[in-house]
Amino acid sequence: GIQVEQSPPDLILQEGANSTLRCNFSDSVNNLQWFHQNPWGQLINLFYIPSGTKQNGRLSATTVATERYSLLYISSSQTTDSGVYFCAVEETSGTYKYIFGTGTRLKVLA
């Protein structure tokens, strides 16, 4: 089955810094979604981005499906950005496989 790997696994930033999170997948996908799990456990939908680039405030994401990766950019990070960031992909095999990545744990220090 498809493998989904995220990097880095852990990241510590000072408030105001920028960061790039990466999601690599081992096979072609139908769609890709980025989530933020905040310290209270809530899963928040960030981007639904099978391909191309999207922006929402300080966050943006780019998926290059042909090269099997997606990037999540966080600019001017804030302490409220802390938590775990997951990407999730759907395999194209038609087997209804939806796979989450291993996550990037981000801590933003004041």
Place this chain on the structure above:
Amino acid sequence: DTAVSQTPKYLVTQMGNDKSIKCEQNLGHDTMYWYKQDSKKFLKIMFSYNNKELIINETVPNRFSPKSPDKAHLNLHINSLELGDSAVYFCASSQYGTGGFDEQFFGPGTRLTVL
């Protein structure tokens, strides 16, 4: 206006008991899902229902039985609870979902602890 809601938020129970978790969505979506997040934060899909019809049934013990009385509700019933069932269970919904997975919206989660 909570889009996807789950009850209860916390559930502590003894091994061998039977328990249910309820999920409701008011987004008008056709598809609902159950996910399990283990202690290492790994998320895995368990079930998917589209318009009350089971679409996905991953390798889950048959002690877990989803029930969808209508397309706005998807409940999860667990029989004979085991220690390994301790996890956070998330409900989610998406607008379509019959031909694959479209954008998903998650509920707040139910933390189940089996003693």
